[in-house]
Amino acid sequence: MSPLLDVEGLHVRIPLEQGMLHPVRGIGFNVSRGETLCIVGESGCGKSLTSLSLMGLLPRRARITATRLRFAGTDLLGLNEDALSELRGNRMAMIFQEPMTSLNPAYSIGNQLEEIYLRHRKASRSEARERAIFLLEKVGITAAASRLSQYPHQLSGGLRQRIMIAMALMCGPELIIADEPTTALDVTVQAQILRLLKDLLRELDMGLILITHDLGVVARIADRVAVMYAGQIVESGSVIEIFERPRHPYMQALLRCVPIPGRTPPGASLGSIPGMVPALYEGTKGCAFRNRCDYAAEPCASDPVPVHANRGSTWRCILSEDESLIHTSKAARSAETAAS
Incomplete structure (x- = not known):
């Protein structure tokens, strides 16, 4: 193969x-x-x-x-x-070295996760939100739905890195x-x-x-x-x-x-x-x-x-x-x- x-x-x-x-x-x-x-x-x-x-x-x-x-x-x-x-x-997706500089501080976590799915899958906003919640749970983030409204500076380094992994997985690369x-x-x-x-x-x-x-x-x-x-x-x-x-x-x-x-x-x-x-x-x-x-x-x-x-x-x-x-x-x- x-x-x-x-x-x-x-x-x-x-x-x-x-x-x-x-x-x-x-x-x-x-x-x-x-x-x-x-x-x-x-x-x-x-x-x-x-x-x-x-x-x-x-x-x-x-x-x-x-x-x-x-x-x-x-x-x-x-x-x-x-x-x-x-x-x-x-x-193909990439997880960058430092999530604090890779995530946009002006947009919520939900906006940044959903943007990728909307761009490549032509899905509805609700479908993108469901996918984001599913993947946040998949990478071990509790209370995933409430995290979508938060901003990068409100999260620890470990949580930000998990969000970067979820972002890379949004479209199933x-x-x-x-x-x-x-x-x-x-x-x-x-x-x-x-x-x-x-x-x-x-x-x-x-x-x-x-x-x-x-x-x-x-x-x-x-x-x-x-x-x-x-x-x-x-x-x-x-x-x-x-x-x-x-x-x-x-x-x-x-x-x-x-x-x-x-x-x-x-x-x-x-x-x-x-x-x-x-x-x-x-x-x-x-x-x-x-x-x-x-x-x-x-x-x-x-x-x-x-x-x-x-x-x-x-x-x-x-x-x-x-x-x-x-x-x-x-x-x-x-x-x-x-x-x-």
């Missing part, structure tokens, strides 16, 4: 005074119905720009190209703005893109939102792309993971393979930054990655991670960096699988020794 979303060779370029910025560089992935793909990486790696390019919401100056960009058999690159507008919010939907929430509410997304995904047979930098969130909800660095996917595979057998030095370094329950003592020093994500202007060559990598060598500056594949995983590195896994084992032993 063909995937719901199929992306190959996606590039985003933005002309600036300093030159042509190239923040998304030839990435590819796919998502099937009922599946969760997590795109993980530091801030500035191109995750949000990738999601905006799928929805056709890039800045006017941005230029997008792709070898293949298909949603449910439709070529997204071939659609004009009217066709994209008909698709957005209807068959086939794909939801969630851009760090739990970043601004406390741990308890975060767990509730993740459980809700997982239950809705299974119940409604949707595809879900979850963008995050939180590896704990990835471990709880992902089926597959795409690790993004400097505009490229440097490693991808099943969530089990990525966490148990990380091949790319960047993913290995990210895991060293995470405390291990039961092993990392309180107050112990965690790993860190020196430096920062480079600015990616046109003409960048070689591995963008080489200036921060413990295993960088002269061939890392060459272009292109080889891509390996095994066990359904792919990774972009000069290291072979055996070499990368040796480094993983050494790092794990060092972490255990430090924690003992």
